[in-house]
Amino acid sequence: MTAFLTLLARNRLALAGLVVMTVVVVLALITPLLPLADPDVTDTGNRFVPPLSPGAWLGTDHLGRDLLSRLLWGTRLSLAVGFAAAVAAATIGAAIGMIAGFYGGRVDNIIMRAVDMLMAFPYILLALAIVAALGPGLINALIAVAAVNVPFFARNIRGITVGIANKEFVDAARLSGLSNARIILTEVLPNVVPVIVIAMSTTIGWMILETAGLSFLGLGSQPPQADLGSMLGEARSALITNPHTSVVPGLMILVIVMAINLLGDGVRDALDPRLKSGALSRPMAATRVDRRSPVPPAQDAAAVLDIAGLQTQFHIKDRVYRAVGGVSLSVKPGECLGIIGESGSGKSVTALSIMGLVASPPGVITGGAARLHGDDLIGMPYRQLRDLRGRAVSYIFQDPQATLHPLYTVGDQLIEAIRAHRPISVKAGRARAVELLKAVRIPNAASRIGNYPHEMSGGMRQRVGIAMALANEPQIIIADEPTTALDVTVQAQILALLDDLRRSRGLAIVFITHDFGVVGQLCDRVAVMYAGKIVEAGPTRAVLDAPMHPYTARLIDCVPELGGGKRRLEAIPGLPPVVDKLPHGCAFADRCDRVQGLCRAGTVALEHTGNRAVRCHFPVNERQAAE
Ligand code: ADP
Numbered sequence: 001m002t003a004f005l006t007l008l009a010r011n012r013l014a015l016a017g018l019v020v021m022t023v024v025v026v027l028a029l030i031t032p033l034l035p036l037a038d039p040d041v042t043d044t045g046n047r048f049v050p051p052l053s054p055g056a057w058l059g060t061d062h063l064g065r066d067l068l069s070r071l072l073w074g075t076r077l078s079l080a081v082g083f084a085a086a087v088a089a090a091t092i093g094a095a096i097g098m099i100a101g102f103y104g105g106r107v108d109n110i111i112m113r114a115v116d117m118l119m120a121f122p123y124i125l126l127a128l129a130i131v132a133a134l135g136p137g138l139i140n141a142l143i144a145v146a147a148v149n150v151p152f153f154a155r156n157i158r159g160i161t162v163g164i165a166n167k168e169f170v171d172a173a174r175l176s177g178l179s180n181a182r183i184i185l186t187e188v189l190p191n192v193v194p195v196i197v198i199a200m201s202t203t204i205g206w207m208i209l210e211t212a213g214l215s216f217l218g219l220g221s222q223p224p225q226a227d228l229g230s231m232l233g234e235a236r237s238a239l240i241t242n243p244h245t246s247v248v249p250g251l252m253i254l255v256i257v258m259a260i261n262l263l264g265d266g267v268r269d270a271l272d273p274r275l276k277s278g279a280l281s282r283p284m285a286a287t288r289v290d291r292r293s294p295v296p297p298a299q300d301a302a303a304v305l306d307i308a309g310l311q312t313q314f315h316i317k318d319r320v321y322r323a324v325g326g327v328s329l330s331v332k333p334g335e336c337l338g339i340i341g342e343s344g345s346g347k348s349v350t351a352l353s354i355m356g357l358v359a360s361p362p363g364v365i366t367g368g369a370a371r372l373h374g375d376d377l378i379g380m381p382y383r384q385l386r387d388l389r390g391r392a393v394s395y396i397f398q399d400p401q402a403t404l405h406p407l408y409t410v411g412d413q414l415i416e417a418i419r420a421h422r423p424i425s426v427k428a429g430r431a432r433a434v435e436l437l438k439a440v441r442i443p444n445a446a447s448r449i450g451n452y453p454h455e456m457s458g459g460m461r462q463r464v465g466i467a468m469a470l471a472n473e474p475q476i477i478i479a480d481e482p483t484t485a486l487d488v489t490v491q492a493q494i495l496a497l498l499d500d501l502r503r504s505r506g507l508a509i510v511f512i513t514h515d516f517g518v519v520g521q522l523c524d525r526v527a528v529m530y531a532g533k534i535v536e537a538g539p540t541r542a543v544l545d546a547p548m549h550p551y552t553a554r555l556i557d558c559v560p561e562l563g564g565g566k567r568r569l570e571a572i573p574g575l576p577p578v579v580d581k582l583p584h585g586c587a588f589a590d591r592c593d594r595v596q597g598l599c600r601a602g603t604v605a606l607e608h609t610g611n612r613a614v615r616c617h618f619p620v621n622e623r624q625a626a627e
């Protein structure tokens with residue numbers, strides 16, 4: 001609730017709408033207590049008194065009635081009727097929508113076709129017809145306005161309900177023996193309430209206008225009772241001679257509807273779950289770069305990709321999450337570099353920062369460089385960066401099910417990936433796509449190309465993912481846990497494939513994983529990450545044989561060994577620190593069994609010895625360079 005209010009308050013216009021509406025509603029509520037003239041008493045001697053006259057601040061109308069009094073009483077009535085119509089339409093519409101969406105099938109069909117029929121009539125015409133049938137009067141106008149708005153709510157809520165009715169938690173409720181009515185009330189309703197509120201907040205202004213419209217035509221409130229619409233209607237004949245009689249109610253309608261709509265938009269934005277986590281904006285095309293410190297020099301001239309002192313943070317409200325805190329890495333052509341660490345250690349953010357793919361807001365790259373053949377990618381103009389994305393540097397992600405579009409065949413998606421960077425014909429693209437599928441050893445490539453992602457197994461899909469990454473002959477592939485979702489045999493095949501590809505094509509690979517077993521099979525060098533920093537780096541064999549950082553040693557102990565006898569596999573106790581409150585000294589100190597006072601005293605530097613590096617005062621094995 002407080003989060004909702006702060007989000008709402010951030011939206012200036014919505015806040016203005018809220019203030020205006022509060023004033024209007026309070027005025028409407030206290031109207032009976034105010035020392036006002038009776039709104040319905042006529043005094044024909046004092047017709048059309050101009051505004052600001054003694055005894056009649058806003059003047060009088062054609063029957064000499066006090067306009068201020070009629071305005072306040074009229075506002076009260078208009079608000080009440082508009083609000084009641086909105087609540088009625090929302091309740092009935094939501095109920096219909098939930099029932100149609102939940103039961104589906106024939107129930108859904110019958111209800112929704114009826115709703116469609118209602119929607120086929122022009123809006124205001126339908127309202128007029130309903131009032132004509134029921135007879136003029138404010139209550140009948142309310143019924144008419146509510147009725148014409150029911151289909152809008154029903155359609156909206158049905159759509160949401162269909163999505164929810166297939167979710168696992170609804171199945172779970174069914175399994176636990178709840179009745180359908182209970183499921184609708186306890187499982188579905190709470191999930192659609194925000195949508196109902198959003199739909200209401202954006203339509204209530206419209207409903208007030210419609211009610212006023214009916215009253216204006218003489219079909220709503222009946223004389224002498226005032227509402228804003230009937231006041232306008234009665235003033236129509238004196239529009240030229242005594243404009244104040246129309247301007248007063250007209251302005252009030254304008255103010256109310258504007259305020260409600262501004263507020264409604266604000267409520268919608270603040271309640272929309274997609275906008276909850278951050279500002280009310282979509283991510284930028286490339287991560288925001290705000291480097292405060294000088295750009296560090298490159299370390300390795302022979303490298304394809306050279307990352308130096310990369311820092312990426314997430315700025316959420318007044319918190320700063322240091323997801324990547326100064327990471328330096330480099331990969332040469334044909335080399336495979338492993339990045340390993342527990343979940344949340346900053347591996348993915350490091351990988352995504354390279355091509356400016358971290359969502360901004362909240363992500364900001366605050367320091368460092370990532371050089372591709374010497375050109376810094378951080379802060380590169382977007383057009384240039386986009387040209388390199390998928391061409392020079394490509395990514396493979398964990399879940400190909402999520403990265404492949406479910407509605408296009410894998411062939412179409414491959415062709416699209418190729419054509420994004422090369423203007424070739426669809427036919428040539430198709431030939432190239434078949435070639436790529438063969439390269440990733442998909443059997444019957446020519447026929448498989450017409451498959452949809454769901455027609456393939458997990459391993460096949462990941463092969464397609466790799467084929468897409470290869471589509472434009474990249475120099476470097478960044479693979480973010482590409483085998484985590486696969487079973488062990490398929491994983492081995494994918495690893496063998498990647499290994500082949502890099503040897504035959506001279507590809508550089510950055511391979512992200514949390515599994516030392518995988519690193520051992522594929523990577524030449526490995527960097528161990530913990531809490532956004534590299535804690536150990538070196539040639540894979542050397543690190544596996546003699547880990548220096550206690551964290552690395554524990555990670556290696558987590559890998560089961562076949563035929564290794566009865567060794568207990570120990571999880572690392574404790575949890576990694578939260579990156580917005582990193583400890584002063586070594587981030588691993590709280591979980592380390594070798595910790596001493598010095599570890600917490602201050603920042604521990606990454607110390608290099610030959611081709612190995614470790615960030616620890618008391619390493620497990622002697623500092624020594626691997627040969
Ligand atoms: P992993 O090593 O598992 O790939 P990540 O690089 O995804 O870890 O995440 C590193 C840290 O950054 C985590 O603590 C995570 O909570 C934080 N983080 C990642 N993405 C976001 C985001 N969009 N907003 C806020 N924090 C994030």
Ligand code: MG
Pocket residue numbers: 344347348349480
């Ligand atoms: Mg990750």
